[in-house]
Amino acid sequence: MIFDRSQQIPLSSLQPDKIVGLDLMHPVVGDTTGETWAAIEAGRLKISTDEHNxxxxxxxxxxxxxxxxxxxxxxxDGSGRIGVSFHDTEQNDFLSACIVAKDGRYQAIEWVVVKDGQEVSRQEYAWPDDVRTTGPIRLRVQMLAVGVNLYLDSDGKSQLVGYPDFNEHLELRHKDLISRYEFRLSSDLEANSSAEIDEVLSALTPGCGQADIRAITNQNGEPLLDQGRVWLTMTVRGRALPHPMQGVFSMDPSVFDIRFEGIIVFDMGDGLWRNELASHLFYDESSKQWRGWTTGFSALGTKSSQEEKAILAVWSDRDPRRGFSIMHAKPVGVTGQHEDPHGVYDSEAGKWRLLLSEKAGKYRAGMWESDHWDRGYQRLAGPVEMDSTGTLIQKVGDSRYVFFGSADRKVYIRSYPELKPVGELNMHLPPWNENTGTRIWPNIIPLPDGFPAPYIALMMDRQNYPGMPKSNWTYGAMYLYHAHP
Structure with a gap:
């Protein structure tokens, strides 16, 4: 999924062919200079000037x-700028992304950040040689909490043009700022110029890649089958770290109809909405609460203080699977910059078991346990000797096993909970070849009788979005496997 229009979850839009009362529905706001004329013509919004800028x-x-x-x-037609901007309604702070045109031809993309009325960043990105310079074009601004990706979309192709960060100037994850900012259509036209606009919109989107695929479960680790669909967390990709965010998707496991359902952000009580990721969510029947664990990657984007990535316990009374959701979060108390948490309640042991990709030199699988889902974890086994990613506890038949991907071009299987060697996952056409990365997430999901296969696995590859600067983690395409033991 690369910004698929069919997968967008709408937030707001300016649709000229549906406007009745332009100045009421989309009033002029903020500072203006000169006189700009606006009219709906042929289902488009035309903004124009006379002999003055x-x-x-x-x-x-x-x-x-x-x-x-x-x-x-x-x-x-003519010269000037047309774009989108994001303004603080109480302070003279804003960010803007504009198309720059000269004599009717597109020349550049311009990104500007203003703080306290002073311009603190201005970047101009040259127009790509293989993108049309006249006629229909789409400017896409993918906000990433602490940075932004700027794309041009034309003739069915989306091309990355710029990728600035702004978190050294403005902390836009702050809840108070989010409520104060507004989204605007901005124009700055020279004399006798005009711009015709098809639409302006904001939406939650599946981004430019998805990864870290994990089934949402009950507290015992059994996949949550609701409305005939499996529910999945996936990382919505934007660029590197800390730019991704936590997405939710669903799929009918009898077919391959992946659907983007929403975005989750996390509130640690410090005034910020945080873009954590690589989560495992479960529904806890006894408390009627949605709970789980996530990886605190947002710490890498905090400029005002020194923070360290940590494993977080997360919870919400509201079902976080659809739309835009906020879950509470707090550290579980496991020291270290670990990743990829996956947990189950083991009723036979009377313990919560949490499997991590532990930062021990390289990332290596380790098992922890506690009497409580959100605190008090002690090491039980591991870490294993090999590189590990996408750590998973899953039942095959009546027995639980541990699975994890690896840079070794394998998916390893270990015993639960001791992490003793069992074998390797037998895969037909794995989602890698000799030229690509192999640290994938196994994401094996057992299904009840009546489905085409008793087990499926939905995995991703590690192919990055074209033109994204290194280092980046924007993968990948998705692959569906059926298993028949």
Whole structure:
């Protein structure tokens, strides 16, 4: 999924062909210079000037630093700028992304950050040689909590143009700021110029890649089959770290109809909505609460203080699987920069078991246990000797096993909970070859009778989005496997 239109979850939009009362629905806001004319013509919004330069802004909607924003530009005549901007309604702070045109031809993408009325960042990205310079074009602004990706979409192709960060200037994950900011259509036109706009929108999207696929379960680790669908957490990719965020997806396990369902952010009580990821969520029947564990990657994006990545316990009374959700979070108390938590309640042992990719030189699988799901964990086994990723506890038949991907071009199987060697996963056409990365997530899911296979595995590859600067983790395509023991 690469910003699939069919998968967008809408937040706000300016749709010219549906506007009745432009100045009521999308009023002029903020500072203006000169006089700009706006009219709906042939189902498009036309913004124009006379013999004088002019700039203006129109309100489109609220602001979400985890959303994607798009401007569908149909045509530009003359010279100037047209784009989207995000403004603090109480302070003179804003960010903007604009298409720069000269004599009717697109020349560059411009990114500007203003703080306390002073310009603190201005970056201009040259127009790609293989992207049209006139006619219909789409500017896509993928907000990533602490940074942004800027794309141009034309003729069915989405191309990355720029990728600035802004968190050294503005901390837009702060809840108070999110409520103050608004999303605007901005124009700055020279004399006798005009721009025709097809649409402006904001939406939650599946991003430019998905990874870290994990089934949502009950407290015993059994997959949650709700409405005939398995529910999955996946990392929605944006660039490197800390740019991704936690997505939720679903799929009918009898077919291959993956559906983007929502975004989850996490609240640790410090005023920020955090973009953690690589989560395992479960529904706890006894408390009627949604719980789980996640990896605190957002610490890497905090400039105001020194934070360290940690494993977090997360919970929510509201079902977080659809739309935009906020889950509470706190550290579980396991020291170390570990990743990929997966946990179960073992009723026979009367313990919570938590499997991690532990930072022990390289990342290696280790098993921990506690009397409580959210604290008090002590080491039980491991870490193992080999590189480990996507650590998973899963039942095959009546017995639990541990699975994990590896840089060794294998998926290893270990005993539960001792982590003794059992073997390797037999895979037909694994999601790698001799030229690609192999540290994938096994994500094996058992299914009840009546499905085409008693086990499926939904995995991703590690192919990165074209043109993304290194280091980046934007993979990947998704692969569905059936297993018949």
């Amino acid at each position: 002019a700039s203006s802004q129109r309100w489109v909607g609220g602001f979400n630093p985890f959303a994607t924003y798009e401007l569908g530009l149909h045509q530009f």
